[in-house]
Amino acid sequence: MIFILQRRTLQGVHESRVGSLAWNNNILTAGDMDGKIVNNDTRIRNHAVQTYHGHEREVCGLKWSASGQKLASGGNDNLLHIWDVSMASSAHSTGRTQWLHRLDDHLAAVKVLAWCPFQSNLLASGGGVGDRCIKFWNTHTGACLNSVNTGSQVCALLWNKNDRELLSSHGFTQNQLALWKYLSMVKMAELNGHTYPVLYMAQEIQPASAL
Template sequence: MVTGSSDCTVKIWDLLTVTPITTFKRHIKPITSIAISPCCRYVASGANDNLIYIWDVSNLKSSSTVEPLTKIQLHKQPITALEFLPAHLHKFWINKTPLLASASQDGSIRISNIISGQSVANFDGHTKMVTCLRWSGNQSIFDEGKEYFGPILYSSSRDTMIKIWSLPHKQMIKSVKAHAHWINGISLNTSYLMNCSAFFPSSNFTYTGSIDAYFQASEEIWNKQTKNIRSELLVSSSDDNTLVLWDFNNESKKIAQLLGHQQPVCGVSFSPDARYICSASFDSSLRLWCGTTGKYLHVFRGHVAAVYQLAWSSDSRLVVSCGKDSTIKTWDVQSKKLRKDLPGAADELYCIDWAINGQYIGSGGKDKIVRIWSR
């Protein structure tokens, strides 16, 4: 597990021993974004110092003096989002090394070579802070009768727009006014699959050091798992209290507007099997929606203050959430009931994640403590 903090450090944790393996100290302002490469060899950290550092974690030893592989200076304001190019699109990697998409408060988006630190493509178009980046899993997209080949990047911003960018063409394909207020985040129904890559739970892949075998396994998992997904869908969440479900592969079709939350929606995520969408809101609730139609299914109530973030278990049966009330709660999607209430934090909890193997939940918050929970 990797964590970033306002103390300007990045830490790598061993979940078996529940201890930090090493600490990266180079940023001089609070860490705002962390990304792990699909091959798990690189970690990217972005901060309020406008810098991105790339760390090679393939052969770590306990040390506080680890040097970064690369320092990337491409933004003029704090970093807000980082996203590595997926592994099944490895033919667009450079020398078998993934490209990195980064975004900033200045509205800029940069695609970087993480070895040289140089920009591969510059995307400028948002007028306010970019809040989220997501690579499409598809290798092409249609817009107004024209097909664009190669990696496609989605971005959301506080300017209320969702923009679609083509990496090979180095240009914006589409710009859509998605909401009446800030967009806080976006999620794809293929996001979990791309993040897991060859390590997807149903895969028997074991990484032995062969990057070519890893690439092959990533392609096989992508092709196998996406057979059951009719189209890549995107859901966006906003301060206007709504979510919108989109099919941008079908001429930017707006499938549904998801109504029900009474306050800003700050977290949203598709389930790993793409059947459900779950959203978290300042109204102290989580809501469950159909992942293909956007139909409302259920509301989870139990938090007594704003819910900040959520994460799915790898089997899509459970959702875990955290928020302002200092508690972690797990919810059973099938029974629609609260499974467990996990108190213990001394203050607000800002982030939560579920390990791919389904055995561990990691959380962090205002009390400066990282907690690891065993399922």
């Protein structure tokens, strides 16, 4: 039997729906329907410590880099922001926050974000039904390195931790899975058979003894 104990409730910060979450050590970052992003320090009573303001509509994707120094956020405003951890405003600030990069190449909501495990400044993002593209970004310069039209809504992206491959899952219209070779983005395999969008994926981590 498994017991789940609620450690605490974080409240009093958001006035609208919270649609995205991302951990950065003890900081839980939350994005809401009003476009506000809040860093919550779960160790202290006054947990809302910093905010980021830049999205004009709901924040639907959040992902911290492995170093914990950069945050990528995607929104229903079709925008992708790259933030430096030092650029956050005070918890109760309402003014616009300065971002590292404001990227508007996607033509639909940006819900899917994946930092590359073997190149720290490389970020992959996926667009919704009206976009259907996987884009690759140099987060130092803000340059779009490549864009691939997948033919379907991009629902999830998963980098292979053991090889230079990227797996994408999709919704409308084909509901497929696709395995890509990076950097060429040659499609190595396509898996069809799902009737509905494939929203989530997970990679099994093999123990050292099994390798």
